[in-house]
Amino acid sequence: MASSLHVSGVKTPYPAIPKRVSSLRPVWSHQRLNFSVAVAPVSCRAQTLRVRCEAGKVDVLERHTECQGSEEISNELTCVMKFGGSSVASAERMREVADLILSFPEERPVIVLSAMGKATNKLLMAGEKAVSCGVSNVSDLEELDFVKDLHLRTVDELGVERSTISKHLFELEQLLNGIAMMKELTPRTRDYLVSFGECMSTRIFAAYLNKIGVKARQYDAFDIGFITTDEFTNADILEATYPAVAKRLHGDWINDPAIPIVTGFLGKGWRTCAVTTLGRGGSDLTATTIGKALGLGEIQVWKDVDGVLTCDPNIYQHAEPVPYLTFDEAAELAYFGAQVLHPQSMRPAREGDIPVRVKNSYNPKAPGTLITRARDMSQAVLTSIVLKRNVTMLDIVSTRMLGQFGFLAKVFSIFEDLGISVDVVATSEVSISLTLDPSKLWSRELIQQELDHVVEELEKIAVVNLLQHRSIISLIGNVQRSSLILEKAFHVLHTNGVNVQMISQGASKVNISLIVNDSEAEQCVRALHSAFFESDISELVSGPKSGNGLI
Ligand SMILES: Nc1ncnc2c1ncn2[C@@H]1O[C@H](COP(=O)(O)OP(=O)(O)O)[C@@H](O)[C@H]1O
Numbered sequence: 001m002a003s004s005l006h007v008s009g010v011k012t013p014y015p016a017i018p019k020r021v022s023s024l025r026p027v028w029s030h031q032r033l034n035f036s037v038a039v040a041p042v043s044c045r046a047q048t049l050r051v052r053c054e055a056g057k058v059d060v061l062e063r064h065t066e067c068q069g070s071e072e073i074s075n076e077l078t079c080v081m082k083f084g085g086s087s088v089a090s091a092e093r094m095r096e097v098a099d100l101i102l103s104f105p106e107e108r109p110v111i112v113l114s115a116m117g118k119a120t121n122k123l124l125m126a127g128e129k130a131v132s133c134g135v136s137n138v139s140d141l142e143e144l145d146f147v148k149d150l151h152l153r154t155v156d157e158l159g160v161e162r163s164t165i166s167k168h169l170f171e172l173e174q175l176l177n178g179i180a181m182m183k184e185l186t187p188r189t190r191d192y193l194v195s196f197g198e199c200m201s202t203r204i205f206a207a208y209l210n211k212i213g214v215k216a217r218q219y220d221a222f223d224i225g226f227i228t229t230d231e232f233t234n235a236d237i238l239e240a241t242y243p244a245v246a247k248r249l250h251g252d253w254i255n256d257p258a259i260p261i262v263t264g265f266l267g268k269g270w271r272t273c274a275v276t277t278l279g280r281g282g283s284d285l286t287a288t289t290i291g292k293a294l295g296l297g298e299i300q301v302w303k304d305v306d307g308v309l310t311c312d313p314n315i316y317q318h319a320e321p322v323p324y325l326t327f328d329e330a331a332e333l334a335y336f337g338a339q340v341l342h343p344q345s346m347r348p349a350r351e352g353d354i355p356v357r358v359k360n361s362y363n364p365k366a367p368g369t370l371i372t373r374a375r376d377m378s379q380a381v382l383t384s385i386v387l388k389r390n391v392t393m394l395d396i397v398s399t400r401m402l403g404q405f406g407f408l409a410k411v412f413s414i415f416e417d418l419g420i421s422v423d424v425v426a427t428s429e430v431s432i433s434l435t436l437d438p439s440k441l442w443s444r445e446l447i448q449q450e451l452d453h454v455v456e457e458l459e460k461i462a463v464v465n466l467l468q469h470r471s472i473i474s475l476i477g478n479v480q481r482s483s484l485i486l487e488k489a490f491h492v493l494h495t496n497g498v499n500v501q502m503i504s505q506g507a508s509k510v511n512i513s514l515i516v517n518d519s520e521a522e523q524c525v526r527a528l529h530s531a532f533f534e535s536d537i538s539e540l541v542s543g544p545k546s547g548n549g550l551i
Pocket residue numbers: 083084085086087114281302303304305307308309310311312313314338339340341384
């Protein structure tokens with residue numbers, strides 16, 4: 001049976017009235033209903049509404065915007081929510097993400113989106129193929145078809161206008177024609193090419209929110225102050241970004257509140273003014289940068305896993321979520337190869353001291369992982385095991401006598417000159433073992449030419465042994481317990497017949513790195529996981545035992 005209600009004093013940071021009672025938070029008083037409305041931010045004024053409530057649905061009959069004495073609410077944006085490609089892979093997923101956002105009526109979020117599903121990979125592949133397929137064959141490229149079909153199907157299913165993205169699809173094809181004509185795909189063009197993914201996903205999502213009555217505004221990061229180095233495909237965010245982004249997003253919000261929907265992953269090179277990208281998975285960095293710029297209360301990164309896990313679930317399916325991490329642990333984990341977070345993404349969060357929550361958009365009830373400056377480490381031993389494959393290792397032995405000074409400096413100056421960064425290092429006075437950071441982040445491989453050049457330069461001062469196809473296994477955890485970790489780890493590796501070729505404990509005190517052969521690495525991770533996370537090591541944690549050297 002339909003009933004008519006007077007609803008007053010509504011604290012509504014949102015523009016529209018939701019269609020479902022489940023998205024309201026009702027509080028009865030004097031036969032009036034006060035509630036916060038779970039839709040998009042647009043007006044911070046209290047509103048008086050007359051609604052009809054029937055079978056879980058609310059219809060607005062009348063609306064007045066003057067205040068009715070409800071408490072004041074803050075006008076500020078509160079948090080940033082980033083949704084990765086897997087979270088916005090289809091129209092259905094976009095709908096679910098919209099519902100998810102609306103299920104947090106107390107938040108006034110900035111939304112950061114990645115490209116839909118596999119769009120980035122497909123765009124890259126289309127670019128590679130366009131180099132050699134010939135202009136007349138571009139329109140038949142299977143990857144272009146995939147991208148077109150995915151985006152057009154999504155707009156159709158969401159009921160938004162095709163014109164939302166038709167200009168981008170047209171320009172994308174033009175760009176691929178250009179690549180085919182030039183027979184060349186430079187890093188600069190590659191960045192421009194992949195930017196279409198984020199530019200389209202955000203436009204579609206913003207249009208959908210607006211269609212369901214939630215006021216949203218789309219932003220291209222390169223237009224709102226994301227200023228980066230001109231290092232195409234792996235650009236760094238410059239300091240000027242923070243004030244510029246804050247000014248733009250905050251200014252627009254104050255003037256005309258609407259949920260900001262920002263492209264992840266993209267920036268603008270400060271010299272070239274061309275579109276740059278922040279390295280694969282760079283939308284996490286976009287989110288933490290916005291969090292710091294606006295001084296928001298929390299940064300949420302929504303993925304397809306229940307948080308940061310004890311190891312890569314693709315290597316070992318029994319990996320468990322890690323409830324708490326410090327920024328240092330998360331940064332180390334990301335840097336040493338855990339795909340779940342972008343390697344640089346913790347920097348802005350740590351600088352702004354803003355908590356980061358990693359959540360699962362497919363399972364929002366799961367608590368996820370909370371990353372903060374500090375956490376209780378009293379019971380912590382190992383937090384997570386990370387594997388970085390296909391790493392190159394160099395053994396460099398000085399040709400000079402013992403006691404020689406300046407050897408390390410000379411070696412590292414060669415790497416600096418060649419622009420190659422080093423991951424893990426172990427040294428003695430006359431020898432250095434080190435692993436090289438795969439500088440080509442897009443393929444995660446150093447190219448042979450670069451390697452030959454490094455070896456040639458180093459051989460002027462040392463005997464060099466180049467070892468390829470190695471893996472770094474990083475044990476992230478409480479290095480105050482390094483002896484315990486090492487004892488257990490070496491026992492496991494010995495039992496599995498694995499020889500560790502190099503070991504390093506970084507100054508960060510959260511990471512012990514072990515180098516093994518690629519072919520043995522996954523088996524090592526599984527065995528280490530069983531030993532540390534699936535057996536009881538609590539008696540070892542409780543304190544040093546006399547005579548056994550633990551802890
Ligand atoms: N330690 C780990 N914890 C969680 N996920 C991990 C870990 N290592 C690798 N992964 C992989 O990272 C994926 C999530 O990261 P990513 O694909 O970048 O998410 P999104 O695209 O949603 O931002 C997971 O699906 C998982 O396969």
